[in-house]
Amino acid sequence: MDSSALFNISTFAYIIAMIAYIAYLAFKQKGIGLAATGITAAGFIAQTAAIFARWSESYAQWMKFSPESSVLLGISRSAPLRNLYESLVFFIWSMILLYLIIEYVYKNRSMGAFVTPIAGLALAFIEMAGIGKEIQPLVPALQSNWLIAHVLISFFGYGAFAISYATSNMHLILASSDRKAQSYIFWAFAFSLFIWVLIVATAGTISGPPPEGMDGRSAGRGMSFWLPLAGLYPVLFFVVWRFGLSMKKLLSSFDLSTDILDEITYKGIAVGFPLLTLGIITGAIWADSAWGTYWSWDPKETWSLITWFAYALYLHSRLMRGWRGVKTAILSLIGFISVVFTYLGVNLLLSGLHSYGGG
Amino acid sequence: MSEKKPASVTDKIWSVLSSVTLAVVLIAILAVTSIVGTVIEQSTDYDKNIKVISTFVGSGAAPAAYKALNALGFMDMYRSWWFMSLLILFSVNLVVCSIERLPRIWKIVTDPMIPLKDNVLRNLGIRHEITVASKPEDARSVVESVLKAGGMSPQAATSSEDGSVQVFGQKGGWARFGVYVVHGSILVIFIGAIVGAIWGFKGGLNLPEGTDSDAAYQYGSGQEIPLGFTVRCNWYETEFYGNSDMPKLFKSELTVLENGREVMKKWIRVNDPLTYKGVTFYQSSYGPIPTPQNGLFVFKVKSGSGGEQMVWAKMNQPFKIPGTDMEATVVNFSPALTTDRNTGQLYTYTSSMNNPAVEVRFTRGGQEVLRTGWIWKRWPDTGKLQGGAALEFDHYWGAQYTGLQVRKDPGVWLVYLGCILMSIALYVAFFISHRKVWVKIAGDGRKTRILIGASAHKNKHAFEKDVEKMVSGITAGLEGGV
Numbered sequence: 037m038d039s040s041a042l043f044n045i046s047t048f049a050y051i052i053a054m055i056a057y058i059a060y061l062a063f064k065q066k067g068i069g070l071a072a073t074g075i076t077a078a079g080f081i082a083q084t085a086a087i088f089a090r091w092s093e094s095y096a097q098w099m100k101f102s103p104e105s106s107v108l109l110g111i112s113r114s115a116p117l118r119n120l121y122e123s124l125v126f127f128i129w130s131m132i133l134l135y136l137i138i139e140y141v142y143k144n145r146s147m148g149a150f151v152t153p154i155a156g157l158a159l160a161f162i163e164m165a166g167i168g169k170e171i172q173p174l175v176p177a178l179q180s181n182w183l184i185a186h187v188l189i190s191f192f193g194y195g196a197f198a199i200s201y202a203t204s205n206m207h208l209i210l211a212s213s214d215r216k217a218q219s220y221i222f223w224a225f226a227f228s229l230f231i232w233v234l235i236v237a238t239a240g241t242i243s244g245p246p247p248e249g250m251d252g253r254s255a256g257r258g259m260s261f262w263l264p265l266a267g268l269y270p271v272l273f274f275v276v277w278r279f280g281l282s283m284k285k286l287l288s289s290f291d292l293s294t295d296i297l298d299e300i301t302y303k304g305i306a307v308g309f310p311l312l313t314l315g316i317i318t319g320a321i322w323a324d325s326a327w328g329t330y331w332s333w334d335p336k337e338t339w340s341l342i343t344w345f346a347y348a349l350y351l352h353s354r355l356m357r358g359w360r361g362v363k364t365a366i367l368s369l370i371g372f373i374s375v376v377f378t379y380l381g382v383n384l385l386l387s388g389l390h391s392y393g394g395g
Numbered sequence: 396m397s398e399k400k401p402a403s404v405t406d407k408i409w410s411v412l413s414s415v416t417l418a419v420v421l422i423a424i425l426a427v428t429s430i431v432g433t434v435i436e437q438s439t440d441y442d443k444n445i446k447v448i449s450t451f452v453g454s455g456a457a458p459a460a461y462k463a464l465n466a467l468g469f470m471d472m473y474r475s476w477w478f479m480s481l482l483i484l485f486s487v488n489l490v491v492c493s494i495e496r497l498p499r500i501w502k503i504v505t506d507p508m509i510p511l512k513d514n515v516l517r518n519l520g521i522r523h524e525i526t527v528a529s530k531p532e533d534a535r536s537v538v539e540s541v542l543k544a545g546g547m548s549p550q551a552a553t554s555s556e557d558g559s560v561q562v563f564g565q566k567g568g569w570a571r572f573g574v575y576v577v578h579g580s581i582l583v584i585f586i587g588a589i590v591g592a593i594w595g596f597k598g599g600l601n602l603p604e605g606t607d608s609d610a611a612y613q614y615g616s617g618q619e620i621p622l623g624f625t626v627r628c629n630w631y632e633t634e635f636y637g638n639s640d641m642p643k644l645f646k647s648e649l650t651v652l653e654n655g656r657e658v659m660k661k662w663i664r665v666n667d668p669l670t671y672k673g674v675t676f677y678q679s680s681y682g683p684i685p686t687p688q689n690g691l692f693v694f695k696v697k698s699g700s701g702g703e704q705m706v707w708a709k710m711n712q713p714f715k716i717p718g719t720d721m722e723a724t725v726v727n728f729s730p731a732l733t734t735d736r737n738t739g740q741l742y743t744y745t746s747s748m749n750n751p752a753v754e755v756r757f758t759r760g761g762q763e764v765l766r767t768g769w770i771w772k773r774w775p776d777t778g779k780l781q782g783g784a785a786l787e788f789d790h791y792w793g794a795q796y797t798g799l800q801v802r803k804d805p806g807v808w809l810v811y812l813g814c815i816l817m818s819i820a821l822y823v824a825f826f827i828s829h830r831k832v833w834v835k836i837a838g839d840g841r842k843t844r845i846l847i848g849a850s851a852h853k854n855k856h857a858f859e860k861d862v863e864k865m866v867s868g869i870t871a872g873l874e875g876g877v
Contacts, residue, residue, distance in 0.1 A: 101637060172641075175641075176642055176645050176664065177665050177666070179644075306825045309821070309825070310821040317814040317818060320810075320814070321814070325666055325667075327800060328800045328802040329597065331588075333473040338429050338430075338432060341429065342429050349423060353419060356415045357419075386433055
């Protein structure tokens with residue numbers, strides 16, 4: 037079987053698993069929960085196989101163009117971590133892996149209904165935005181041994197942050213008494229923003245790269261792009277705000293305290309933050325060896341630093357000021373909005389050096 | 396966060412500088428202002444940012460908004476006085492916070508452990524109580540060996556009140572310093588950046604093939620930076636994937652010369668620079684030279700018997716093709732020649748040397764023109780001659796320049812050191828905790844009561860499991876011993 041067939045199997049499995057987890061949340065049938073876990077695990081295995089199949093396919097391509105390469109160099113240069121499609125796949129893979137571990141450790145399946153939709157949204161984004169899936173030869177800037185370390189570490193970190201996002205989402209819903217609660221309004225704001233960013237990213241990809249100036253750098257997008265999208269946000273917000281609270285009833289029937297959610301959120305960030313730091317460091321070392329500058333305030337770099345700041349705020353307010361509960365959950369949400377922007381927003385909306393992830 | 400009431404202005408300033416609130420506020424300001432610099436393109440031309448600003452405020456208000464933002468330094472904000480001031484304040488905050496807190500942490504880590512009173516012991520986060528039939532002395536030795544197995548060196552104290560014994564131990568106290576090392580590593584990185592900014596330089600150098608330079612040029616100002624040696628570009632080449640226009644490799648062969656003597660030679664490429672005496676040359680761009688003065692066409696001449704020979708030729712100057720009775724003359728050149736699909740006409744599709752080709756006139760005896768035709772580098776077959784020989788076009792030497800980024804940064808090792816420190820310290824700060832265990836052993840003649848209390852300054856759940864193991868270790872040890 038080739039990689040795309042395996043990817044299709046895993047996509048299909050994750051979508052079914054998402055439906056099963058949500059059904060489990062609604063009906064609390066143990067059988068449905070077991071099936072959801074089983075299907076997720078099957079999807080994960082298929083995806084793992086797909087990643088390795090794609091690796092071997094791009095290895096063959098690399099060796100065709102560079103027959104003088106050693107096997108090791110060929111393996112390193114063909115790792116499927118090179119463009120937006122491959123990074124999205126790896127992001128989903130690491131998030132699902134972390135989720136399966138957490139589900140096993142905490143023996144609670146209700147989180148699946150919040151984690152698998154993130155995978156579902158990412159997969160839908162790949163399809164709707166028509167992100168290029170073909171295996172492209174590696175551009176010169178990416179021909180570095182730092183590529184694997186940098187992308188692997190960064191996206192594992194993103195996966196951990198995604199888990200924290202899911203649990204802080206649940207936390208805010210559980211902690212909100214009604215639609216007027218500030219925590220609930222913020223949750224609706226963040227959740228609709230998350231969906232909105234994905235829609236913007238989709239629109240950005242469909243309408244092609246931003247127009248270029250004379251020097252080949254992007255000139256940014258105009259009003260005709262932004263205006264309709266800006267108008268969409270209030271609509272999204274209203275829908276999420278109006279119907280989101282019904283999830284509280286479903287969630288509160290589970291043996292799930294806000295304390296456990298708070299703890300998982302913290303653990304996700306405790307894993308994600310060092311990984312994000314290492315991701316920034318490996319990126320800096322790489323930039324230094326490729327361009328002779330370890331930090332150039334490029335939008336991608338700056339946004340990764342903003343994300344770092346956001347989670348540093350979370351950590352300091354939690355560990356030093358003793359904040360718990362809704363306040364830290366809100367900070368975790370802000371952190372993940374920043375992650376999504378660092379990852380997708382920068383490539384699709386801003387210009388800069390880090391453009392390979394955009395196509 | 397000193398607990399005394401600030402008495403003077405200095406005290407007040409100190410308490411502000413040492414507060415976590417200031418740290419939180421500074422981090423938030425740094426994060427929010429940094430966003431602006433990713434939307435407004437930094438150090439670029441007016442037109443581009445006017446467009447960006449128009450998107451937000453409309454084209455009417457854009458020039459005024461630009462002026463205001465420019466006055467505040469937002470067009471080059473990461474080097475502006477206020478952003479620098481924020482970073483300095485942030486560093487001062489880090490230092491003062493550490494000065495304020497470190498003595499306390501030092502005391503916690505180095506102070507010897509003391510036995511706990513019953514009510515304290517019973518209030519610890521992790522507690523266990525077991526009663527065994529063994530003698531207190533046996534219990535004590537088992538507890539000591541269990542603590543030792545857990546990586547702690549146990550101490551013991553006997554109570555003067557009831558004669559009970561407390562065994563206690565700790566580990567991982569040094570992990571409490573982890574977070575301060577993280578803070579310190581940020582300062583090390585900043586110092587590295589400052590050292591680089593003061594004693595280093597960053598510039599560019601465009602070197603046409605065959606030329607050399609003993610200076611690079613500062614970005615922006617164009618100011619000359621003497622290198623202290625000479626660097627020469629021998630060759631520049633872009634390699635493509637197959638017959639596509641997708642670049643596979645940008646590479647230049649550089650030679651370093653000192654007093655006219657060659658001291659170093661290397662092919663550099665993106666991700667693989669050349670460093671000599673602290674100055675590093677990075678492959679950063681390339682480009683064509685519109686009318687090369689000393690351009691030479693490089694041909695590979697293959698004879699029918701398999702021999703190969705390089706020939707270098709000038710435009711419009713006939714040369715003998717070795718192994719044949721013919722001469723060749725280059726009469727035309729195109730950096731990227733292709734055929735129009737509709738008209739069949741040849742045309743140049745880009746000025747960059749993507750698909751170079753030469754038009755060659757073949758003659759015999761200097762007079763008789765045999766034919767004139769194009770030879771492409773990409774398609775060696777176009778150079779085929781009669782009798783199995785071939786005139787393959789290889790390169791138009793001297794017609795391109797290599798764009799080098801030239802950098803000297805004596806602070807980069809400090810930056811790397813800071814990064815390594817930060818990585819290790821973050822691991823310590825998040826995943827290693829200061830763990831303490833107290834075990835009170837009290838015998839009442841027939842039975843022995845063992846009271847276990849433990850605490851960890853973080854990751855309590857993981858330690859809870861460890862303590863449970865210790866408890867079962869103690870139980871097993873004593874039951875086995877009875």
